[in-house]
Amino acid sequence: MANKIRVATTSLAGCFGCHMSFLDIDERMLQLVEVVEFDRSPLTDIEHCTNCDIGLIEGGVCNSENVHVLREFRNNCKILVAVGACAINGGLPAMRNHIPLEECLNEAYLDGIGVENPQIPSDIELPLLLNQVRPIHEVVKIDYFLPGCPPSADVFWKFLTDLIEGREPSLPYELVHYD
Amino acid sequence: MRQFIQGIAENSHYQATHLLQILRQIQSRYHYIPKAAIEQLSGLLNIPRTQIISVVEFYSFFHLAPRGQYELLISDSITDHMLGKKSLLDYLAKKLDVAVGEVREDGVVSLDNTSCTGMCDQGPAGLVNGHALTRLDRSGIDKIAELINQQKPVDEWPVELFQVDDNIYKSGLLLNQQIEQGAALRSAFKRGIKETLKEIDYSGLRGRGGAGFKTAIKWQFCSEEQQTERYVVCNADEGEPGTFKDRVLLNSYAHQVFEGMTVCAAIIGAKQGFLYLRGEYLHLYDKLQSILDQRRQNGLLGINILGAGLDFDIEICLGAGAYICGEESALIESLEGKAGIPRNRPPYPVTQGYLGKPTVVNNVETFLAAAGIAVNGGDWFASIGTEKSKGTKILSISGDCVRPGIYEYPFGVTVQTILNDCGADDVLGVQIGGPSGTFISNQEFDRKLAFEDLATGGSFIIFNSSRNILDMVHNFAHFFAHESCGFCTPCRVGTALLKKQIDKIVDGHGSAGDIVALEELCQLVKSYSHCGLGQTAANPILTTLERYPDLYQSRLKEISFEPGFDLDGALETARRMANRDDAGAHLAQTENEHE
Numbered sequence: 169m170a171n172k173i174r175v176a177t178t179s180l181a182g183c184f185g186c187h188m189s190f191l192d193i194d195e196r197m198l199q200l201v202e203v204v205e206f207d208r209s210p211l212t213d214i215e216h217c218t219n220c221d222i223g224l225i226e227g228g229v230c231n232s233e234n235v236h237v238l239r240e241f242r243n244n245c246k247i248l249v250a251v252g253a254c255a256i257n258g259g260l261p262a263m264r265n266h267i268p269l270e271e272c273l274n275e276a277y278l279d280g281i282g283v284e285n286p287q288i289p290s291d292i293e294l295p296l297l298l299n300q301v302r303p304i305h306e307v308v309k310i311d312y313f314l315p316g317c318p319p320s321a322d323v324f325w326k327f328l329t330d331l332i333e334g335r336e337p338s339l340p341y342e343l344v345h346y347d
Numbered sequence: 348m349r350q351f352i353q354g355i356a357e358n359s360h361y362q363a364t365h366l367l368q369i370l371r372q373i374q375s376r377y378h379y380i381p382k383a384a385i386e387q388l389s390g391l392l393n394i395p396r397t398q399i400i401s402v403v404e405f406y407s408f409f410h411l412a413p414r415g416q417y418e419l420l421i422s423d424s425i426t427d428h429m430l431g432k433k434s435l436l437d438y439l440a441k442k443l444d445v446a447v448g449e450v451r452e453d454g455v456v457s458l459d460n461t462s463c464t465g466m467c468d469q470g471p472a473g474l475v476n477g478h479a480l481t482r483l484d485r486s487g488i489d490k491i492a493e494l495i496n497q498q499k500p501v502d503e504w505p506v507e508l509f510q511v512d513d514n515i516y517k518s519g520l521l522l523n524q525q526i527e528q529g530a531a532l533r534s535a536f537k538r539g540i541k542e543t544l545k546e547i548d549y550s551g552l553r554g555r556g557g558a559g560f561k562t563a564i565k566w567q568f569c570s571e572e573q574q575t576e577r578y579v580v581c582n583a584d585e586g587e588p589g590t591f592k593d594r595v596l597l598n599s600y601a602h603q604v605f606e607g608m609t610v611c612a613a614i615i616g617a618k619q620g621f622l623y624l625r626g627e628y629l630h631l632y633d634k635l636q637s638i639l640d641q642r643r644q645n646g647l648l649g650i651n652i653l654g655a656g657l658d659f660d661i662e663i664c665l666g667a668g669a670y671i672c673g674e675e676s677a678l679i680e681s682l683e684g685k686a687g688i689p690r691n692r693p694p695y696p697v698t699q700g701y702l703g704k705p706t707v708v709n710n711v712e713t714f715l716a717a718a719g720i721a722v723n724g725g726d727w728f729a730s731i732g733t734e735k736s737k738g739t740k741i742l743s744i745s746g747d748c749v750r751p752g753i754y755e756y757p758f759g760v761t762v763q764t765i766l767n768d769c770g771a772d773d774v775l776g777v778q779i780g781g782p783s784g785t786f787i788s789n790q791e792f793d794r795k796l797a798f799e800d801l802a803t804g805g806s807f808i809i810f811n812s813s814r815n816i817l818d819m820v821h822n823f824a825h826f827f828a829h830e831s832c833g834f835c836t837p838c839r840v841g842t843a844l845l846k847k848q849i850d851k852i853v854d855g856h857g858s859a860g861d862i863v864a865l866e867e868l869c870q871l872v873k874s875y876s877h878c879g880l881g882q883t884a885a886n887p888i889l890t891t892l893e894r895y896p897d898l899y900q901s902r903l904k905e906i907s908f909e910p911g912f913d914l915d916g917a918l919e920t921a922r923r924m925a926n927r928d929d930a931g932a933h934l935a936q937t938e939n940e941h942e
Contacts, residue, residue, distance in 0.1 A: 290925035309908040
């Protein structure tokens with residue numbers, strides 16, 4: 169098919185759990201790739217985004233590289249989606265927000281038990297940490313939010329099929345309740 | 348300390364309902380609530396220590412860590428800001444060598460902001476160890492700094508620092524003539540209790556706190572409950588910024604207020620009443636206690652009042668800095684010695700209130716009016732006002748006008764009439780009913796104060812054309828985020844997000860989508876919050892967004908999005924620790940800058 173819908177995905181400060189959950193759509197993946205082509209994504213190993221229709225972002229923003237990746241996605245994706253609790257709220261990585269970054273780094277690299285050759289890593293190849301982990305909508309404009317930790321495979325399926333078929337995506341209560 | 352705490356617990360008969368009053372005394376003596384005190388109280392009052400900690404953490408005036416021997420709090424009401432509070436606070440901080448929110452290293456003084464202290468007509472205002480300071484200016488601050496550095500006890504400070512005036516500029520039906528002590532009770536007993544309730548019903552009196560529930564119906568419901576142990580509560584937790592009329596009523600009309608409560612007790616069959624006095628009005632406490640004593644001596648309180656067989660007494664309970672306790676069910680929780688978290692309603696307090704017993708909670712002004720009606724009859728009251736809003740309303744007027752103070756008007760008065768009387772010109776708009784009320788622009792001054800049009804608890808803040816509406820919205824958004832009780836997520840998180848979003852727009856980081864996001868958030872907080880606080884917290888934004896959309900638009904950047912925080916600044920710690928300053932160690936705020 170000539171004009172497949174192009175989808176890019178990435179994980180910032182996330183655990184790839186959302187990606188794993190996405191893969192849980194199982195055999196429906198075959199249906200999906202009939203109409204969808206993956207651009208930059210851990211599934212393809214493509215390193216940079218080109219023009220895409222949909223970008224799925226897992227994880228929050230914890231360092232400068234996350235900011236650059238997020239901006240690349242925003243610039244290339246018509247629709248940008250925050251996927252899962254960490255992208256929406258900062259999630260688990262944001263638990264460090266209650267502790268000053270200086271204390272975190274000291275504990276991890278200087279004072280912690282079992283630290284050998286204590287030093288703060290410093291190399292221009294290494295991204296610097298932001299003082300707090302941020303949800304992605306605080307850094308770029310986000311169009312849709314998929315709640316869940318992780319969002320279930322059915323959430324991905326419902327959301328993507330809605331978009332692909334030209335409907336305004338909506339998630340029924342059964343897909344987003346937690347009890 | 349053990350002995351001190353043992354003593355106050357004994358005086359409170361080891362009742363956990365007195366926890367707030369006990370903690371007030373401990374805070375006042377030690378300037379914090381020591382851990383050992385909590386352990387000891389837990390045993391004495393037979394409640395879990397976590398329950399005590401939750402109460403300490405809930406109220407602004409209690410602290411788990413030591414505050415200064417002089418605890419200075421400066422009122423953060425918008426009216427104080429309009430009177431130059433910000434520069435005074437900075438001056439004070441410099442003078443005392445203490446940062447706002449901190450305790451000075453020697454432990455002598457601490458300085459912080461506090462929500463409106465109810466002195467909007469005589470600000471900038473503050474509190475020192477709970478005592479109200481008024482009309483602060485640079486010379487006053489020099490004096491205060493000197494007194495603190497000399498470590499002079501607060502009760503030896505010059506009285507003019509604590510001078511609180513009534514500033515009554517316009518009296519009407521209620522303020523013109525105070526009833527004679529005992530007159531309302533004598534009339535009620537003479538006329539008959541049932542007949543007196545009929546008169547109150549006939550008068551059309553509605554609750555003066557703002558909600559406007561019909562008083563006679565509330566009292567009747569309560570009197571018809573099966574439970575015979577019933578309570579009367581006077582809500583003097585006047586926390587709505589811009590409101591201070593209850594302070595004046597309790598200063599100069601307290602007899603009549605207490606008499607109104609006693610009439611209510613006779614009607615509903617209550618033996619015990621409470622005056623819940625906001626902690627900021629500590630300066631009224633001794634005076635009110637002596638008025639209660641006087642009434643006891645005159646046979647107007649206590650056993651067999653006026654020989655009519657009514658037994659009733661009133662206890663004064665002080666709050667500890669929590670706006671939410673003005674909500675009647677939160678107030679009852681607080682009276683019971685707990686954190687002021689609003690209950691589910693129904694059941695309403697008239698069926699299950701204090702200790703689960705039928706309870707009438709009314710505003711100070713409502714009891715004042717009820718006493719007047721008991722003496723003068725329903726007609727006296729009902730002949731004034733509008734069809735659905737009988738009688739008069741006492742207003743607290745502050746902001747940009749020549750004569751800020753107390754004004755009493757028949758319901759139905761226009762905003763323009765009020766502005767003329769208090770000497771306000773070049774008016775941009777008026778915030779009516781406090782932050783939880785409505786902002787009206789200068790195109791609407793023919794509107795009327797009445798339940799049919801602009802309902803109000805009495806707060807009336809005037810802004811002239813030199814003011815920026817967004818400063819006000821910003822102040823109110825911070826107020827609600829601070830005062831949210833934290834019980835329900837839509838309000839706890841919602842008010843914090845509203846604050847953040849308003850900050851972003853006011854600070855000039857906003858873009859087109861941010862106004863849409865703000866409106867959506869407002870609707871969410873309004874629709875899903877548990878109580879009135881959250882349901883009204885978005886009002887300042889919604890009412891001004893509706894009237895001044897251009898003002899908001901003018902603050903927006905013409906780009907699709909900009910982060911609301913300093914991105915490059917967020918890398919500062921990491922940059923310093925990694926000892927880096929290369930290009931890769933920086934981030935542009937928006938991409939167009941240099942990426």
